[in-house]
Amino acid sequence: MFENLTARLSRVLDSLRGQGRLTEDQIDTAARELRMALLEADVALPVVKDFIEHVRQRALGAEITQSLTPGQEFLRIVQQALTETLGSRPEPLNLRQQPPAIILMAGLQGSGKTTTTAKLARLLKEQEKKKVMVVSCDVYRPAAIEQLRIVAGQVGVEVFPSAVGQDPVTIAQNALAEARRQYVDVLIVDTAGRTTVDEAMMKEIAALHAALDPVETLFVVDSMTGQDAAKTARAFADVLPLTGVVLTKIDGDARGGAALSVRQVTGKPIKFIGTGEKTDRLEVFHPDRIAARILG
Ligand code: GDP
Numbered sequence: 001m002f003e004n005l006t007a008r009l010s011r012v013l014d015s016l017r018g019q020g021r022l023t024e025d026q027i028d029t030a031a032r033e034l035r036m037a038l039l040e041a042d043v044a045l046p047v048v049k050d051f052i053e054h055v056r057q058r059a060l061g062a063e064i065t066q067s068l069t070p071g072q073e074f075l076r077i078v079q080q081a082l083t084e085t086l087g088s089r090p091e092p093l094n095l096r097q098q099p100p101a102i103i104l105m106a107g108l109q110g111s112g113k114t115t116t117t118a119k120l121a122r123l124l125k126e127q128e129k130k131k132v133m134v135v136s137c138d139v140y141r142p143a144a145i146e147q148l149r150i151v152a153g154q155v156g157v158e159v160f161p162s163a164v165g166q167d168p169v170t171i172a173q174n175a176l177a178e179a180r181r182q183y184v185d186v187l188i189v190d191t192a193g194r195t196t197v198d199e200a201m202m203k204e205i206a207a208l209h210a211a212l213d214p215v216e217t218l219f220v221v222d223s224m225t226g227q228d229a230a231k232t233a234r235a236f237a238d239v240l241p242l243t244g245v246v247l248t249k250i251d252g253d254a255r256g257g258a259a260l261s262v263r264q265v266t267g268k269p270i271k272f273i274g275t276g277e278k279t280d281r282l283e284v285f286h287p288d289r290i291a292a293r294i295l296g
Helices: 005-013 024-040 045-059 070-086 113-128 142-155 168-181 199-212 227-239 257-266 287-295
Strands: 101-106 132-136 158-160 186-190 216-222 244-248 270-274 282-284
Touching (some): 005 070, 045 070, 045 257, 113 132, 113 244, 113 282, 132 142, 158 168, 168 186, 168 199, 199 227, 216 227, 227 257, 244 257, 257 270, 270 287
Parallel strands (some): 101 186, 101 216, 132 158, 132 186
16 A cells, blocks of 8 residues: 555654644655655646645645644645635535425436436435436437346336437426426436547537526546546536535545545536445545545
8 A cells, every 4th residue: 555644744854843834844744744645645736736826825834733743734724725725525416406406417428427427316305305316318328228227127216218319408398397397395307427528419418507406416426537537627617507425436445536636627516426236325425534545
């Protein structure tokens, strides 16, 4: 395993004691260790640079609290900056709206959109006692429509039927009309992803957003994609007014760097993390836990 940041910092800094402030030399040394730790956690390079600059500014001239060593003081500044960037508390879904509240799911193919759609449906149904309907607007892959039908069946929520070749916006509008008719509380709209960002996909999801005016537009991103997560996040944030992020596959040994990258790039809260393939593996995002994971 990698040496964690606490160990790194105490190795390089804690022989130097007894000063009242962090010196520039100490900060440079500590910043190098921080850079390594963030890159090992798969934080995107431009995000690492910004973050380190931010920490450096704070550390310059910072008084070392008497009970702390220079390494501990630097770590305290890093933790504080991380918590501020990641958010200091969990951010719930905003469903305070005339029902049906619409949740639009956006993200690349394979990011975990369909799985997360079912997980969210289950959570809203079981924990919030909501009446939930889901619909797939992925009219390119019959397997995607079938997959949603199966997982929604497993969690016991209604699926609005759709088929390959139909127009995604029409499907979504029809689903909304049906959701209204049935007094559904929450309609979750799963969308088509591509393996890479492409213009047609972006246009289509922007059209769905315009037609539905969702209260939540969630960007679903695979935490294992590391550096690419930041680029994908930027592409989606450019065309959609995102309201939050779901970070999936955090169980796949990811150090969680994608959380920092995606949060910094989109400026939107991470609302949930996916911790496994099963439909109960969705957790509310706790910024402090991911901060600890990123720092190793
Ligand atoms: P979509 O193409 O974006 O709809 O992605 P899917 O929902 O089909 O997910 C792609 C793959 O990732 C599937 O094999 C899922 O079981 C898996 N997956 C989704 N979320 C998670 C997660 O949080 N953890 C793990 N380990 N696998 C996940």
